[in-house]
Amino acid sequence: MTALMVVCPSCGGLNRVPRERLGDNAKCGKCHAEIFPDHPVNLDAAHFSTYTQKNELPVLVDFWAPWCGPCRSMAPQFEQAARALRGRVLFAKVNTEEEQSLGARFQIRSIPSMLLFKNGKEQARVSGAMGAADIQRWLGAQGV
Known part of the structure; x- marks a missing residue:
């Protein structure tokens, strides 16, 4: 049984999650928050590196701004x-x-620009608004 290290989006704690439990509602061992929220987490400069470098799952980051119409859509x-x-x-x-x-x-x-990180390194990027199916297709093309 292999496990992946996953960073808690709430407290930044590292959690070992068995691969077969990745789809479950796993909770952080430190703060008990959900490790896999059903929504994107907001990152700031203080937490960006930890979240993108220490997670063993791919991390897709949307760079956006509140005044940007395509970002909001x-x-x-x-x-x-x-x-x-x-x-x-x-x-x-x-x-x-x-x-x-x-x-x-x-x-x-x-x-909007989306950057895909794997093992802490940027693997791919794409700019422009996309629909959910297009995002999933793009990630599939990146081997995710």
Whole structure:
């Protein structure tokens, strides 16, 4: 029985989750929050590195801003994809207005932009609003 290390989105604690339990409602051993929420988690600069580097599941991050119309129209689609892929891919959002250092660090030139991280490294990126099915298809093309 192999297990994956998964970061709690609430407290940042590391949790060992058996592969066969990835679809379950696993709780953090430290704070008892859900490890796999059915919605994207909001990341700030303080938690970004831990969440993208220590998770052994792929992490898809949506870089967005509140004033961006396409970002707002894609938000429910991103949430729908997060529900559909719960336990297989972790979904997160970064508000580039509040976290300008992260936008600069990853050279975000247009929003919405989604970056896929595997084992702490950026594997792929795509810009522009997408529907839930398109997000799932794009992730499939990336081997997720």
